[in-house]
Amino acid sequence: MKTYLSEIFSSVQGEGPYVGERHLFVRSCGCHRACVFCDTVVERTETVQIEKEAGSGTFEQVPNPLSTEQLAELIREMDHKKENHRISFTGGAPLLQANYLAKLLPVLKEEGHSIYLETAGDLPQELKTIIEWVDIVAMDVKLSSVTHEKNTFSEHWQFLQLCREEKVDVFTKLVLSAETDEDELMEAVQGIKKAGGDHTLIVIQPMTKAAKTDAVPNGQQLLRWQERVGRIMPNVRIIPQTHKMLEML
Ligand code: SF4
Numbered sequence: 001m002k003t004y005l006s007e008i009f010s011s012v013q014g015e016g017p018y019v020g021e022r023h024l025f026v027r028s029c030g031c032h033r034a035c036v037f038c039d040t041v042v043e044r045t046e047t048v049q050i051e052k053e054a055g056s057g058t059f060e061q062v063p064n065p066l067s068t069e070q071l072a073e074l075i076r077e078m079d080h081k082k083e084n085h086r087i088s089f090t091g092g093a094p095l096l097q098a099n100y101l102a103k104l105l106p107v108l109k110e111e112g113h114s115i116y117l118e119t120a121g122d123l124p125q126e127l128k129t130i131i132e133w134v135d136i137v138a139m140d141v142k143l144s145s146v147t148h149e150k151n152t153f154s155e156h157w158q159f160l161q162l163c164r165e166e167k168v169d170v171f172t173k174l175v176l177s178a179e180t181d182e183d184e185l186m187e188a189v190q191g192i193k194k195a196g197g198d199h200t201l202i203v204i205q206p207m208t209k210a211a212k213t214d215a216v217p218n219g220q221q222l223l224r225w226q227e228r229v230g231r232i233m234p235n236v237r238i239i240p241q242t243h244k245m246l247e248m249l
Contacts, residue, residue: 013243
């Protein structure tokens, strides 16, 4: 079984509550969404960019697609010093490759890795096929006022409910822009509370300026949203994308 990947590299986790941990990132090609703030090239590429020496900015190109055996071997090679806390699957949308991951993840777990899944949080059936091997789920809840797409709350709630039932360590991430509709935000928070429980962590991630939008929220907006969300869900933090401040991958 093979899949298309765009990048493999070791860096610091720049988002959410695990910020600062060293992760080995595996970025898949392809995404079923089109968020206006997207900063990732999601199209299939002919080669995978591999930064074998972390932070060097020098990449080897390996032809796509990659088999599960090839990827497991690359991970062994790149993590031979065992300095990465976790293997982080990101995208694009890694869950579009759920069958591939269902073959790969048991091997990685057997070799002692912790698996971190970064996801749009809207493909519950795909999650079901791999959840037993996932340690941490970083789950987006997408607002239409921010993404400029139709929202998919019912899929998000099924997804979060599944994480809760399977007792997976999950946190929710709301990317918020200056265009955030507060009614939609509060509807999302009520949904998170119902599906995930009162203590689910909500990370408010201020949108970073991107090619198609510069609607970055200001400090006053962020603090107001944190206060409003916090009245319903006490575990709410504002965490920006720190790797971008450091100009790291
Ligand atoms: S889900 Fe992620 S990768 Fe896909 S379009 Fe949105 S921001 Fe980009």
